Each structure stands twice: as C-alpha cells, then as structure tokens.
Amino acid sequence: MKILVLNCGSSSLKYQLIDMEMERALAKGMVECIGIRGSRLVHEKEDAPKVVLEQDVPTYQEAVQMTIDALVDANHGAIKDIKEISAVGHRVVHGGENFAGAVVINQEVKKAIEECYVLAPLHNPANLVGINACEEILDVPQVAVFDTAFHQTMPEKAFMYALPYDIYNKHKLRRYGFHGTSHGYVAGRAAAVLGKDIKSLKLISCHLGNGASICAIENGQSIDTSMGLTPLEGLIMGTRVGDVDPAAITFIMKKEGLTAEQIEDMMNKSSGVFGISGLSSDFRHLIDASTEGDAKAKLAIDMYCYRIAKYIGAYAAALKGVDAIIFTAGVGENASIIRKEVCMYLGFLGVEIDDDKNSQRGVEVIISTTSAKTPVVVIPTNEELAIARETFALTRTCSH
Ligand code: AMP
Numbered sequence: 001m002k003i004l005v006l007n008c009g010s011s012s013l014k015y016q017l018i019d020m021e022m023e024r025a026l027a028k029g030m031v032e033c034i035g036i037r038g039s040r041l042v043h044e045k046e047d048a049p050k051v052v053l054e055q056d057v058p059t060y061q062e063a064v065q066m067t068i069d070a071l072v073d074a075n076h077g078a079i080k081d082i083k084e085i086s087a088v089g090h091r092v093v094h095g096g097e098n099f100a101g102a103v104v105i106n107q108e109v110k111k112a113i114e115e116c117y118v119l120a121p122l123h124n125p126a127n128l129v130g131i132n133a134c135e136e137i138l139d140v141p142q143v144a145v146f147d148t149a150f151h152q153t154m155p156e157k158a159f160m161y162a163l164p165y166d167i168y169n170k171h172k173l174r175r176y177g178f179h180g181t182s183h184g185y186v187a188g189r190a191a192a193v194l195g196k197d198i199k200s201l202k203l204i205s206c207h208l209g210n211g212a213s214i215c216a217i218e219n220g221q222s223i224d225t226s227m228g229l230t231p232l233e234g235l236i237m238g239t240r241v242g243d244v245d246p247a248a249i250t251f252i253m254k255k256e257g258l259t260a261e262q263i264e265d266m267m268n269k270s271s272g273v274f275g276i277s278g279l280s281s282d283f284r285h286l287i288d289a290s291t292e293g294d295a296k297a298k299l300a301i302d303m304y305c306y307r308i309a310k311y312i313g314a315y316a317a318a319l320k321g322v323d324a325i326i327f328t329a330g331v332g333e334n335a336s337i338i339r340k341e342v343c344m345y346l347g348f349l350g351v352e353i354d355d356d357k358n359s360q361r362g363v364e365v366i367i368s369t370t371s372a373k374t375p376v377v378v379i380p381t382n383e384e385l386a387i388a389r390e391t392f393a394l395t396r397t398c399s400h
Helices: 060-072 107-115 124-137 149-153 165-171 180-194 246-256 260-269 272-277 283-291 295-318 329-334 336-349 383-395
Strands: 002-008 013-019 024-032 040-045 050-054 085-092 142-146 202-208 212-218 221-225 324-328 376-378
Touching: 002 060, 002 124, 002 383, 013 060, 013 383, 024 060, 024 383, 040 060, 050 060, 060 124, 085 124, 085 383, 107 124, 124 142, 142 383, 149 180, 149 221, 180 202, 180 212, 180 221, 180 324, 180 376, 180 383, 202 295, 202 329, 212 295, 221 295, 246 260, 272 283, 272 295, 283 295, 283 329, 283 336, 295 336, 324 329, 324 336, 329 336, 336 376
Parallel strands: 002 085, 085 142, 202 324, 324 376
Antiparallel strands: 002 013, 013 024, 024 040, 040 050, 202 212, 212 221
C-alpha cells in the first residue's frame, strides 16, 4: 500500500510518497511559490538526483496535479499509475478541541477544520485548500492528521490560561500545543531505543527546529507542552519570541505606535535568536559567529539554551520525575553544542553527556554516559512517516 503525505503551507506544498510495506519514502518533493512568481517543483525519487521543473502554478489544484504528474513520470516518477496511491494523509495544523486523533476526512471534518481558521489563520485555510484540490483529482480516502491532536490529553490545569473563564467559554482560548505528530513519534522511538515500554516512561521531548517546542509525556500521553493557543509561546525560536511578559506587548504597541498586526509580525518574524543576534535564525551561522567572538550570537545561543533548560526543570516537576530526555528536529538532531549547553544545566537531574556519542548526527543514539541516571536520546523526527502510519491505520480496511 502506497500513501501520499501532503503538507500544504501558505504558498507551498510538500509531499512524500511512502510505501507502507517497507515504510520507505519512494519519492519526495515540494511545489514552491504557488500563486506567486517563481513557482517551481523540486522532486526527488529515491536514490536518484533532484529534478527541478520551473512552471507557473497558479492554484493548489495545479500543484497537486503537478505532484501526481511527477510521481507517475516515466523518467523520474516512482509509480506507473495514479491508482497505486491508496490514500492521502494531510498534515493539518489546528484541530482545536474537536480532534484528539487522526480522522478520515468528510464534510463534517472539513467544516471543523474551517472553524479553526480563527486559531490558525495562516495554516488551516491552506490545509483545506489542499484537501479540496486532492479530492478533485484523487478518488481515494483522505485523512487529516492534526498537529494539535497529541496534546488533547493535557489536563485542564495545564491547558487553561488564568484569564477570566468566560474567555475560554466564548472563544475556546486555551493552550493547544503543536508539533504533536513529532513529539508522539520521537517518544515512541525513544522508548524502543531504551528498550522500555512507553507506558512506563516519563519523557521530556525537545523539538528544536525553526519552530521549537517541548513536551512532557507520561504513559505515552502529552501532559503539558510549551506552545500555546498559537505556536508563538514557550521556547525562544528562530524568529519567534516565545514567552514574554504579556504587558510588554501593549507597552511596545503604545511606545512604537504599532498595530496588532505589526506587533504580531515583530513577535513572529523578527524576534527569537534572529532578533537578539541581528544576524540569522540559522544555528549553523549563529554557532560559527559565536565561535568567532560575536557577542550577540553568543547571547542568543545562551538565552536559547537557558530557556530550554528552564522548561526541562519545570516539566521534570510536572511529571514528578523524568526517565529520559529527547532531542529532535533540525537543531536538536544536528547541533551537538546546543545539546551539550542545555545538558550542562541538568546535572541535578542525573544528566551527563558523553562527548563522543554526542558528536554523532542523523542517527538514533543515546548521548548520555552509561552511568548517567537519566538517559538523553537523539531521535531524528519523521512526521511524514507518522502521518502515513496514521493514514494507513485508518484506511487499510477501506474498499479502495
Ligand atoms: P527544521 O525546522 O527541523 O527543519 O530545522 C531547521 C533548523 O535546523 C535550521 O534553521 C538550522 O537552524 C538548524 N540546523 C540544521 N542543520 C544544522 C546543523 N548542522 N547545525 C546546527 N543547526 C542546524
């Protein structure tokens, strides 16, 4: 059974075709700049060089068609016939309180995704446009896998904000959390690497990519996470501010004469390690600059690691203990210096890093010393495979 995984962003469509028998990606790619100038498809078949097709792509329907054409292409395609695709799994960012797991998409699900536009105005509309475009072209079941679903197990005391209760009643304003597919996937893999039953573990998972969040996981379930109503809360990120005194927002608006949109823009796009360093949101640049003596790059890295360590301490308390700490995503998987700096704070939890093991990249590896009380594990995340697995589980018995 082959499953197409789609991730439709505000002007892009990322895809992967996964063979579930071997759980292998047969092909992957991305249509960029949909509806704007410079649109193109970058396609990569397994064990073959990248193919770039520059072409106008005015709509998502054309982007989906282009993806299918690339997948069945005689030269660089991975399948012979569109009929080989058994189902489509869509990454959907916000499921609100409606979805605690993946679902087969029907009219009701689409309506619920639409109802969450207000909670994820940049992502959910694009996700739904992608679903509709797919329905036009492919006559197979489609599944929505929500970034928020994994965190629906959080107790009320963790997901409520201490605002007047009526605000929650009226607007469903609460902590939702994101990166759920990734946190769930790496928690499962970490348990396997440690040779333990996930139901017996207290885990803290650090997803450190362009966006970054941290999650406290007990018995395989999320009990707290650092992102909130939106992906802006919590850790310091590439360009996002993370936690900040809420009064600072109105202060800046008044002093700088900014509108709500302008302050949102500042907090999302020009803050984080980029805003502090004035240099880059990419940790490769920041680490190089810091090593060469750039004080602001060093400060950005120090602040970033300190915030992560503070959250780990808080979540160790929330979990009443911790059995393992996980690092994943672009920074978590690749930046040994960042892992080391975070772990320097965690000796009191029984964390001790083995420098040789910590120097490895791109593999599942325990990077703590054999004598450390609390293991630290690096797990490369694979959200596409996790989406494909959920899609497979929900559609394997369908008649298609
Ligand atoms: P992601 O959102 O998971 O794709 O992560 C992207 C981020 O990972 C980039 O912006 C970089 O900051 C970071 N990254 C990727 N490779 C490395 C590396 N070798 N060293 C440090 N950071 C890296």
